[in-house]
Amino acid sequence: MRLYILSSLLLVVLFSAMLFPARGLPAQAQARSSTPASACANCHRAQTADQPMTPMGRALMLPGTNPLLKANPKLTVHKGDYTYNVETIGDKTTYSVTDGARTISFPVLWSFGTGGQTWMLERDGELYESLVSYYPTVGGLDTTIGDERITPHTLDEAMGRKLAQGETKACFGCHATNAVHDRKLTLESMEPGVTCEHCHVGTKIHLLDSLQGDFTSAPPKLGKLSSEDISNFCGQCHRTWESVVRGHFHGEINVRFQPYRLANSKCFDGTDPRISCLACHDPHHDVVREDSSYDSKCLACHGSSAHSSSAVQSASAIAPTEPKACPVAKANCVSCHMPKVSLPGGHMKFTDHEIRVVKPGDAYPN
Amino acid sequence: MAFLFMFGLAVLLSSPARAAQDNPTKFDDVVLRAAAARDQNDVPQAIELYRQAVELKPDWPDGWWFLGSLQYSIDAYAPARDALTHYLELTPDAGPAAALRGLCEFEIGEYSQSLKDVQRGLSLGAGNQSRNEKILRYHEALLLTRTGNFEGALQKYALFAQDKVPNPELLVAVGLAGLRTPLMPKELKADQQELYAAVGKAALRYLAGDRDGAQQEFQQLFQRYPAQANLHYLYGYLLFPTDPDQGTVEFKKELDVAPANAAAQMMVAWDALIRNAPAEALAYAQKAMAEEPTMPIAQLVLGRALLDTGDAKGGTELLEKELQHDPDNLETHIALAKAYSKTGRKEDARRERMRCLELEKNENAVVHP
Numbered sequence: 001m002r003l004y005i006l007s008s009l010l011l012v013v014l015f016s017a018m019l020f021p022a023r024g025l026p027a028q029a030q031a032r033s034s035t036p037a038s039a040c041a042n043c044h045r046a047q048t049a050d051q052p053m054t055p056m057g058r059a060l061m062l063p064g065t066n067p068l069l070k071a072n073p074k075l076t077v078h079k080g081d082y083t084y085n086v087e088t089i090g091d092k093t094t095y096s097v098t099d100g101a102r103t104i105s106f107p108v109l110w111s112f113g114t115g116g117q118t119w120m121l122e123r124d125g126e127l128y129e130s131l132v133s134y135y136p137t138v139g140g141l142d143t144t145i146g147d148e149r150i151t152p153h154t155l156d157e158a159m160g161r162k163l164a165q166g167e168t169k170a171c172f173g174c175h176a177t178n179a180v181h182d183r184k185l186t187l188e189s190m191e192p193g194v195t196c197e198h199c200h201v202g203t204k205i206h207l208l209d210s211l212q213g214d215f216t217s218a219p220p221k222l223g224k225l226s227s228e229d230i231s232n233f234c235g236q237c238h239r240t241w242e243s244v245v246r247g248h249f250h251g252e253i254n255v256r257f258q259p260y261r262l263a264n265s266k267c268f269d270g271t272d273p274r275i276s277c278l279a280c281h282d283p284h285h286d287v288v289r290e291d292s293s294y295d296s297k298c299l300a301c302h303g304s305s306a307h308s309s310s311a312v313q314s315a316s317a318i319a320p321t322e323p324k325a326c327p328v329a330k331a332n333c334v335s336c337h338m339p340k341v342s343l344p345g346g347h348m349k350f351t352d353h354e355i356r357v358v359k360p361g362d363a364y365p366n
Numbered sequence: 367m368a369f370l371f372m373f374g375l376a377v378l379l380s381s382p383a384r385a386a387q388d389n390p391t392k393f394d395d396v397v398l399r400a401a402a403a404r405d406q407n408d409v410p411q412a413i414e415l416y417r418q419a420v421e422l423k424p425d426w427p428d429g430w431w432f433l434g435s436l437q438y439s440i441d442a443y444a445p446a447r448d449a450l451t452h453y454l455e456l457t458p459d460a461g462p463a464a465a466l467r468g469l470c471e472f473e474i475g476e477y478s479q480s481l482k483d484v485q486r487g488l489s490l491g492a493g494n495q496s497r498n499e500k501i502l503r504y505h506e507a508l509l510l511t512r513t514g515n516f517e518g519a520l521q522k523y524a525l526f527a528q529d530k531v532p533n534p535e536l537l538v539a540v541g542l543a544g545l546r547t548p549l550m551p552k553e554l555k556a557d558q559q560e561l562y563a564a565v566g567k568a569a570l571r572y573l574a575g576d577r578d579g580a581q582q583e584f585q586q587l588f589q590r591y592p593a594q595a596n597l598h599y600l601y602g603y604l605l606f607p608t609d610p611d612q613g614t615v616e617f618k619k620e621l622d623v624a625p626a627n628a629a630a631q632m633m634v635a636w637d638a639l640i641r642n643a644p645a646e647a648l649a650y651a652q653k654a655m656a657e658e659p660t661m662p663i664a665q666l667v668l669g670r671a672l673l674d675t676g677d678a679k680g681g682t683e684l685l686e687k688e689l690q691h692d693p694d695n696l697e698t699h700i701a702l703a704k705a706y707s708k709t710g711r712k713e714d715a716r717r718e719r720m721r722c723l724e725l726e727k728n729e730n731a732v733v734h735p
Contacts, residue, residue, distance in 0.1 A: 183611045228707040242700045245726050270707030
């Protein structure tokens with residue numbers, strides 16, 4: 001069995017070497033060329049089976065791999081004096097904007113997001129964020145979130161918002177893997193979406209070592225991080241509590257920064273595993289949408305049997321006061337205590353991770 | 367004098383001298399004569415009469431105010447400071463008086479106390495008129511520079527960036543803060559004025575939003591003064607809030623010019639912390655602390671680096687010390703929130719987070735730890 005696994009791994013490595021010929025790359029690029037999920041799947045099947053098709057796995061898509069554009073081959077919207085068209089023929093998508101007299105068009109090179117989707121365009125060596133995006137709730141195009149304040153005065157301005165270098169790195173850094181190295185955007189080594197290597201740094205070395213039977217270089221187990229640390233880890237893309245404070249994001253706009261909202265909850269405890277990101281979410285699978293599926297997570301603290309499991313017992317040694325049980329219900333906790341909040345200008349709702357007793361008429365906290 | 371006039375008006379309106387007209391006593395008589403002398407611009411006589419009035423009635427606050435402000439107007443700064451001290455003992459929350467006493471202390475070289483008074487005056491509303499605010503902020507920036515808080519001074523000088531024709535002293539003053547030189551403009555040697563004014567001009571240009579123009583000026587300065595300490599640091603500091611990568615490139619260039627520059631080491635460490643590279647941060651923070659242990663924020667950055675590299679106890683100790691030194695530093699509260707959260711001090715962590723949210727609302731931008 002062991003021989004089978006090792007030979008399978010060897011095949012995958014050989015195959016990936018053909019796909020990603022490291023020999024010809026400079027040393028730095030070799031080090032950062034990523035490991036395909038298929039290589040990891042030999043040992044980590046449960047984690048890799050669904051992950052490539054999750055929203056994180058498809059956080060960035062290349063031309064020809066975008067089901068949303070294939071399903072919506074012609075998207076049009078009029079905004080002010082301009083008309084936008086996003087047209088897909090075969091594997092090619094073209095983003096155009098016209099003022100009626102003149103039209104400019106660019107190929108869509110990178111699609112960001114799977115539900116709502118924004119496109120990144122390249123013009124004269126500079127990268128631009130499309131000024132319109134696709135929103136599933138409207139079934140079409142509207143102004144890209146955050147760009148509502150822009151009133152384009154020319155066709156060129158209407159096309160998109162020029163991205164500063166830091167923004168570009170942030171976009172690709174989170175939506176792709178191996179896209180930023182040594183503070184530079186390295187699109188030549190970029191792999192679309194969040195792959196294994198994105199979170200589990202060092203998978204390539206681990207893969208090569210494991211072929212020799214050496215498993216000591218396995219990346220650290222992220223599941224063992226404390227709630228505080230995992231919040232900061234996930235927050236590298238979903239925004240950490242402190243980065244939101246520094247960024248002065250006030251009001252409903254910060255509802256999409258879940259680590260920030262969670263840490264503002266009264267019940268957040270950086271050492272209690274029952275309140276970590278991973279207590280409720282498995283990033284290797286699609287997010288679970290049924291409210292009731294989270295009840296057990298809430299009741300782990302707020303139920304009469306809250307102190308039954310060993311993990312809970314160790315946590316309760318730190319926080320001996322038993323949290324109150326809900327006097328209203330024992331099911332669908334999140335439907336009341338984690339309400340859905342509309343993102344201003346975003347045509348989407350996010351679950352507010354600031355867990356609290358929500359009273360009718362209460363303002364959105366912070 | 368405009369500064370004095372605006373502050374004085376509010377006090378005049380409530381002066382008891384008017385009430386005294388109906389029931390003259392010796393005190394009231396002196397007060398009336400003092401007011402008349404002041405109206406006639408006979409400052410020495412007015413000072414003498416107000417001095418007599420407060421001798422007769424030491425708990426008359428307005429007398430101390432007039433005495434102090436008139437003494438300030440004839441450059442008698444030490445007696446003015448003393449008179450205003452009496453006034454503030456009777457009226458502790460008088461922002462204009464605190465600010466004016468700060469300006470007196472500034473003139474007699476009591477810089478540390480002056481800074482406290484100017485800042486207290488500002489916090490109590492002494493800068494609620496644009497002209498007064500500029501006068502006080504300028505002095506505050508000079509004092510911050512003189513007392514070694516150069517980054518704080520540069521933030522204050524941003525208020526002057528849009529001035530059409532900045533005066534030469536302002537350029538030198540900004541240059542002093544930029545090149546981390548704890549002097550007043552008048553204390554700078556004549557042969558250094560040109561360099562500091564040029565640096566101040568480039569920095570103000572950046573602060574005014576003309577980044578391309580500022581870049582050109584800085585490049586010229588780098589060519590002309592390749593060994594000048596703190597020049598790359600200044601440019602890096604200006605760049606850092608919007609382009610931390612390029613800012614850090616400049617900090618590292620600064621370390622090529624001046625390897626022992628603790629401020630540059632600290633900023634490289636800070637950048638590494640923000641990028642979640644705590645081991646790199648720790649190495650730079652330790653070097654900075656060794657070079658300049660009394661530097662503001664040194665404990666914050668080292669404390670945070672220790673915390674992020676796993677030494678929660680050592681990090682928390684340093685951060686708590688730093689908090690005693692600078693209780694309103696947002697970054698220290700952020701770091702402490704993290705420290706307490708990591709060590710299971712849930713309530714303390716929550717308290718620090720809530721404090722951060724209060725502090726953050728009062729800050730426009732966080733540009734420096």
